[in-house]
Amino acid sequence: MSLLVVGSVAFDAIESPYGKVDRIIGGAATYFAVASSFFSHVNLVGIVGDDFSAEDESIFHRRKIDIVGLERAPGKCFFWAGKYSENLNERVTLCTELNVFADFNPKLPENFRASKHVFLANIAPDLQRSVLKQVKGTPKLVALDTMNYWIERTPAELRETLKHVDVLMINDAETRQLSSEHNLLRAARHIFKLGPSTLVVKRGEYGAMMVDKNGVFCVPAFPLEEPHDPTGAGDSFAGGFMGYLAGCGQSSDAALRRAMVYGSVLGSFAVEEFGPERLRRLKLREIHARARHFSKLTQFKL
Secondary structure, three states: OOEEEEOOOEEEEEEEOOEEEEEEEEOHHHHHHHHHOOOOOEEEEEEEOOOOOHHHHHHHOOOOEEEEEEEEOOOOOEEEEEEEOOOOOOEEEEEEEOHHHHHOOOOOOHHHOOOOEEEEOOOOHHHHHHHHHHOOOOOOEEEEOOOHHHHHHOHHHHHHHHOOOOEEEEEHHHHHHHHOOOOHHHHHHHHHOOOOOEEEEEOHHHOEEEEEOOEEEEEOOOOOOOOOOOOOHHHHHHHHHHHHHHHHOOOOHHHHHHHHHHHHHHHHHHOOOOOOHHHHHOOHHHHHHHHHHHHHHHOOOO
Protein backbone atom coordinates (compact mmCIF):
# COMPACT_ATOMS: atom_id res chain seq x y z
CA MET A 1 0.00 0.00 0.00
CA SER A 2 1.42 3.41 -1.02
CA LEU A 3 2.46 6.04 1.51
CA LEU A 4 2.59 9.72 0.57
CA VAL A 5 5.00 12.14 2.23
CA VAL A 6 5.11 15.88 1.54
CA GLY A 7 7.89 17.94 3.08
CA SER A 8 11.41 19.29 2.80
CA VAL A 9 14.44 17.90 1.01
CA ALA A 10 17.34 20.02 2.14
CA PHE A 11 21.00 20.40 3.01
CA ASP A 12 22.19 20.69 6.61
CA ALA A 13 25.35 21.85 8.36
CA ILE A 14 25.58 20.19 11.77
CA GLU A 15 27.92 20.45 14.75
CA SER A 16 27.72 18.24 17.83
CA PRO A 17 30.17 17.08 20.51
CA TYR A 18 30.98 14.19 18.17
CA GLY A 19 32.07 16.22 15.17
CA LYS A 20 30.98 18.54 12.43
CA VAL A 21 29.70 18.36 8.85
CA ASP A 22 29.45 21.43 6.64
CA ARG A 23 27.01 20.08 4.06
CA ILE A 24 24.95 16.91 4.14
CA ILE A 25 21.58 16.00 2.72
CA GLY A 26 18.69 16.37 5.15
CA GLY A 27 15.09 17.50 5.32
CA ALA A 28 12.02 15.92 6.90
CA ALA A 29 10.85 14.21 3.70
CA THR A 30 14.30 12.74 3.10
CA TYR A 31 14.58 11.07 6.50
CA PHE A 32 10.93 10.01 6.45
CA ALA A 33 11.07 8.49 2.96
CA VAL A 34 14.25 6.50 3.54
CA ALA A 35 13.03 5.18 6.91
CA SER A 36 9.55 4.24 5.69
CA SER A 37 10.82 2.61 2.47
CA PHE A 38 11.96 -0.43 4.46
CA PHE A 39 8.28 -1.31 4.95
CA SER A 40 6.24 0.34 2.20
CA HIS A 41 6.32 1.97 -1.22
CA VAL A 42 6.72 5.74 -0.71
CA ASN A 43 5.54 8.63 -2.89
CA LEU A 44 7.68 11.69 -2.16
CA VAL A 45 6.65 15.27 -2.91
CA GLY A 46 9.13 18.08 -2.29
CA ILE A 47 11.24 20.73 -3.98
CA VAL A 48 15.00 21.06 -4.59
CA GLY A 49 17.22 23.60 -6.28
CA ASP A 50 19.66 23.15 -9.13
CA ASP A 51 22.41 22.52 -6.55
CA PHE A 52 20.81 19.12 -5.86
CA SER A 53 23.01 16.76 -7.87
CA ALA A 54 22.49 13.28 -9.24
CA GLU A 55 24.75 12.04 -6.45
CA ASP A 56 22.50 13.71 -3.87
CA GLU A 57 19.45 12.15 -5.49
CA SER A 58 21.02 8.70 -5.23
CA ILE A 59 19.87 8.43 -1.61
CA PHE A 60 16.41 7.66 -3.00
CA HIS A 61 17.59 5.17 -5.61
CA ARG A 62 17.27 1.40 -5.27
CA ARG A 63 14.58 1.93 -2.66
CA LYS A 64 10.81 1.80 -2.84
CA ILE A 65 10.67 5.58 -3.26
CA ASP A 66 8.98 7.31 -6.20
CA ILE A 67 10.46 10.81 -6.68
CA VAL A 68 8.44 11.90 -9.71
CA GLY A 69 6.89 14.43 -7.31
CA LEU A 70 10.28 15.95 -6.42
CA GLU A 71 10.12 19.34 -8.14
CA ARG A 72 13.28 21.05 -9.38
CA ALA A 73 13.46 24.84 -9.40
CA PRO A 74 16.15 27.41 -10.25
CA GLY A 75 18.09 28.38 -7.15
CA LYS A 76 19.39 26.62 -4.08
CA CYS A 77 17.90 23.98 -1.79
CA PHE A 78 16.56 24.75 1.65
CA PHE A 79 19.56 24.99 3.99
CA TRP A 80 19.73 24.73 7.77
CA ALA A 81 22.73 24.94 10.11
CA GLY A 82 22.68 24.10 13.79
CA LYS A 83 24.87 23.29 16.78
CA TYR A 84 23.99 20.80 19.53
CA SER A 85 24.88 21.09 23.21
CA GLU A 86 27.03 18.59 25.08
CA ASN A 87 24.05 16.39 26.02
CA LEU A 88 22.40 16.78 22.57
CA ASN A 89 19.12 17.86 24.19
CA GLU A 90 19.48 21.49 23.16
CA ARG A 91 20.44 23.02 19.87
CA VAL A 92 21.03 26.49 18.48
CA THR A 93 19.98 27.33 14.95
CA LEU A 94 22.87 29.14 13.29
CA CYS A 95 21.32 29.68 9.89
CA THR A 96 18.07 29.05 8.02
CA GLU A 97 17.87 29.73 4.28
CA LEU A 98 14.52 28.79 2.74
CA ASN A 99 15.69 29.36 -0.84
CA VAL A 100 13.43 27.43 -3.29
CA PHE A 101 11.44 26.05 -0.36
CA ALA A 102 10.01 29.54 0.22
CA ASP A 103 7.86 29.13 -2.90
CA PHE A 104 6.97 25.47 -2.38
CA ASN A 105 3.39 24.81 -3.45
CA PRO A 106 2.90 21.02 -3.34
CA LYS A 107 1.28 19.50 -6.40
CA LEU A 108 0.59 15.78 -6.33
CA PRO A 109 1.26 13.77 -9.49
CA GLU A 110 -1.89 11.99 -10.64
CA ASN A 111 -0.69 8.55 -9.54
CA PHE A 112 0.06 9.89 -6.03
CA ARG A 113 -3.51 11.09 -5.44
CA ALA A 114 -4.79 7.62 -4.57
CA SER A 115 -2.36 7.20 -1.63
CA LYS A 116 -4.17 5.67 1.34
CA HIS A 117 -1.60 6.64 3.96
CA VAL A 118 -0.52 10.29 4.10
CA PHE A 119 2.18 11.98 6.15
CA LEU A 120 2.22 15.77 6.19
CA ALA A 121 5.69 16.76 7.32
CA ASN A 122 6.50 20.09 8.91
CA ILE A 123 5.30 22.73 6.44
CA ALA A 124 2.74 25.55 6.67
CA PRO A 125 -0.69 24.27 7.79
CA ASP A 126 -2.48 25.75 4.77
CA LEU A 127 -0.09 23.85 2.46
CA GLN A 128 -0.72 20.67 4.44
CA ARG A 129 -4.45 21.17 3.95
CA SER A 130 -3.96 21.83 0.23
CA VAL A 131 -2.29 18.43 -0.06
CA LEU A 132 -5.27 16.70 1.52
CA LYS A 133 -7.60 18.39 -0.96
CA GLN A 134 -5.62 16.80 -3.80
CA VAL A 135 -5.90 13.26 -2.39
CA LYS A 136 -8.70 11.26 -3.95
CA GLY A 137 -11.32 9.78 -1.64
CA THR A 138 -10.73 9.35 2.07
CA PRO A 139 -7.24 8.19 3.08
CA LYS A 140 -7.02 5.28 5.49
CA LEU A 141 -4.69 7.22 7.80
CA VAL A 142 -3.46 10.83 7.82
CA ALA A 143 -0.62 11.88 10.14
CA LEU A 144 0.78 15.36 10.62
CA ASP A 145 3.87 16.93 12.11
CA THR A 146 4.13 20.60 13.03
CA MET A 147 6.31 22.87 15.14
CA ASN A 148 6.26 25.82 17.50
CA TYR A 149 6.56 28.32 14.64
CA TRP A 150 3.18 27.32 13.16
CA ILE A 151 1.57 26.92 16.60
CA GLU A 152 2.55 30.54 17.40
CA ARG A 153 2.18 32.21 14.00
CA THR A 154 -0.74 30.41 12.32
CA PRO A 155 -2.91 28.91 15.09
CA ALA A 156 -6.21 29.25 13.21
CA GLU A 157 -4.84 27.60 10.05
CA LEU A 158 -3.30 24.79 12.10
CA ARG A 159 -6.55 24.11 13.96
CA GLU A 160 -8.45 23.97 10.68
CA THR A 161 -5.96 21.46 9.28
CA LEU A 162 -6.05 19.32 12.42
CA LYS A 163 -9.77 18.68 11.81
CA HIS A 164 -8.72 16.40 8.92
CA VAL A 165 -5.94 14.50 10.72
CA ASP A 166 -5.97 11.09 12.45
CA VAL A 167 -2.52 11.12 14.06
CA LEU A 168 -0.65 14.14 15.39
CA MET A 169 3.09 13.53 15.89
CA ILE A 170 4.88 16.32 17.79
CA ASN A 171 7.37 16.64 20.64
CA ASP A 172 6.48 17.19 24.28
CA ALA A 173 7.15 20.94 24.27
CA GLU A 174 4.94 21.42 21.22
CA THR A 175 2.23 19.27 22.79
CA ARG A 176 2.14 21.53 25.83
CA GLN A 177 2.24 24.67 23.70
CA LEU A 178 -0.61 23.57 21.43
CA SER A 179 -2.86 22.47 24.30
CA SER A 180 -1.84 25.02 26.97
CA GLU A 181 -1.64 22.00 29.30
CA HIS A 182 1.55 20.92 31.08
CA ASN A 183 0.34 17.38 31.84
CA LEU A 184 0.61 15.30 28.66
CA LEU A 185 -2.53 13.25 29.35
CA ARG A 186 -4.63 16.38 29.79
CA ALA A 187 -2.92 17.79 26.73
CA ALA A 188 -3.97 14.72 24.75
CA ARG A 189 -7.62 15.16 25.73
CA HIS A 190 -7.47 18.76 24.55
CA ILE A 191 -5.88 17.77 21.22
CA PHE A 192 -8.48 15.06 20.59
CA LYS A 193 -11.11 17.82 20.59
CA LEU A 194 -9.24 19.46 17.69
CA GLY A 195 -9.60 16.42 15.43
CA PRO A 196 -6.83 13.81 15.83
CA SER A 197 -7.81 10.52 17.47
CA THR A 198 -4.20 9.55 18.24
CA LEU A 199 -1.40 11.64 19.71
CA VAL A 200 2.21 10.50 19.40
CA VAL A 201 4.56 12.52 21.60
CA LYS A 202 8.23 12.37 20.64
CA ARG A 203 10.34 12.75 23.79
CA GLY A 204 13.92 12.52 22.54
CA GLU A 205 16.20 10.52 24.81
CA TYR A 206 13.15 9.51 26.88
CA GLY A 207 11.47 7.67 24.01
CA ALA A 208 7.93 8.24 22.76
CA MET A 209 4.38 8.05 24.07
CA MET A 210 1.16 7.26 22.23
CA VAL A 211 -2.24 8.24 23.62
CA ASP A 212 -5.55 7.19 22.05
CA LYS A 213 -8.93 5.77 23.05
CA ASN A 214 -7.26 2.53 24.14
CA GLY A 215 -5.03 4.27 26.67
CA VAL A 216 -1.32 5.02 26.82
CA PHE A 217 1.59 3.14 25.30
CA CYS A 218 5.23 4.13 25.81
CA VAL A 219 8.46 2.99 24.21
CA PRO A 220 11.94 3.85 25.50
CA ALA A 221 14.72 5.35 23.45
CA PHE A 222 17.26 2.72 22.47
CA PRO A 223 20.33 3.11 24.69
CA LEU A 224 23.35 4.25 22.67
CA GLU A 225 26.81 5.11 23.96
CA GLU A 226 27.55 7.70 21.27
CA PRO A 227 24.57 9.21 19.48
CA HIS A 228 26.16 11.61 17.02
CA ASP A 229 23.35 13.65 15.49
CA PRO A 230 19.68 13.82 16.54
CA THR A 231 18.66 16.04 13.60
CA GLY A 232 16.61 13.47 11.70
CA ALA A 233 15.52 11.30 14.62
CA GLY A 234 11.93 12.53 14.78
CA ASP A 235 11.35 12.28 11.04
CA SER A 236 12.93 8.82 10.96
CA PHE A 237 10.65 7.83 13.85
CA ALA A 238 7.66 9.06 11.85
CA GLY A 239 8.91 7.15 8.81
CA GLY A 240 9.23 3.90 10.72
CA PHE A 241 5.82 4.41 12.35
CA MET A 242 3.88 5.27 9.19
CA GLY A 243 5.88 2.93 6.98
CA TYR A 244 5.06 -0.03 9.19
CA LEU A 245 1.34 0.82 9.25
CA ALA A 246 1.20 1.30 5.48
CA GLY A 247 3.13 -1.91 4.93
CA CYS A 248 0.92 -4.07 7.13
CA GLY A 249 -2.29 -2.30 6.07
CA GLN A 250 -3.64 -2.31 9.62
CA SER A 251 -4.42 0.31 12.25
CA SER A 252 -5.43 -1.89 15.17
CA ASP A 253 -4.13 -1.21 18.66
CA ALA A 254 -1.59 -4.01 18.27
CA ALA A 255 -0.40 -2.62 14.92
CA LEU A 256 -0.06 0.89 16.35
CA ARG A 257 2.02 -0.42 19.23
CA ARG A 258 4.32 -2.31 16.86
CA ALA A 259 4.57 0.83 14.73
CA MET A 260 5.74 2.75 17.81
CA VAL A 261 8.53 0.22 18.29
CA TYR A 262 9.61 0.34 14.66
CA GLY A 263 9.50 4.14 14.76
CA SER A 264 11.83 4.10 17.76
CA VAL A 265 14.10 1.60 16.02
CA LEU A 266 14.49 3.80 12.92
CA GLY A 267 15.03 6.89 15.07
CA SER A 268 17.76 5.10 17.01
CA PHE A 269 19.64 4.19 13.84
CA ALA A 270 19.34 7.71 12.44
CA VAL A 271 21.22 9.30 15.37
CA GLU A 272 24.19 6.95 15.14
CA GLU A 273 25.88 9.03 12.43
CA PHE A 274 25.61 12.50 10.96
CA GLY A 275 22.75 13.03 8.54
CA PRO A 276 21.06 9.96 7.04
CA GLU A 277 24.35 8.11 6.52
CA ARG A 278 23.49 5.24 8.86
CA LEU A 279 20.10 4.85 7.18
CA ARG A 280 21.84 4.55 3.80
CA ARG A 281 23.60 1.34 4.88
CA LEU A 282 20.84 -0.04 7.06
CA LYS A 283 19.45 -3.51 6.35
CA LEU A 284 15.98 -4.80 7.14
CA ARG A 285 17.44 -7.64 9.21
CA GLU A 286 19.15 -5.07 11.46
CA ILE A 287 15.82 -3.31 11.97
CA HIS A 288 14.05 -6.50 13.02
CA ALA A 289 16.95 -7.47 15.28
CA ARG A 290 16.80 -4.15 17.11
CA ALA A 291 13.00 -4.43 17.38
CA ARG A 292 13.49 -7.75 19.16
CA HIS A 293 16.00 -6.02 21.44
CA PHE A 294 13.34 -3.40 22.25
CA SER A 295 11.05 -6.22 23.29
CA LYS A 296 13.70 -7.54 25.68
CA LEU A 297 14.26 -4.05 27.10
CA THR A 298 10.63 -3.80 28.22
CA GLN A 299 9.82 -7.41 29.09
CA PHE A 300 9.46 -8.45 32.71
CA LYS A 301 7.46 -10.77 34.95
CA LEU A 302 5.30 -9.91 37.92
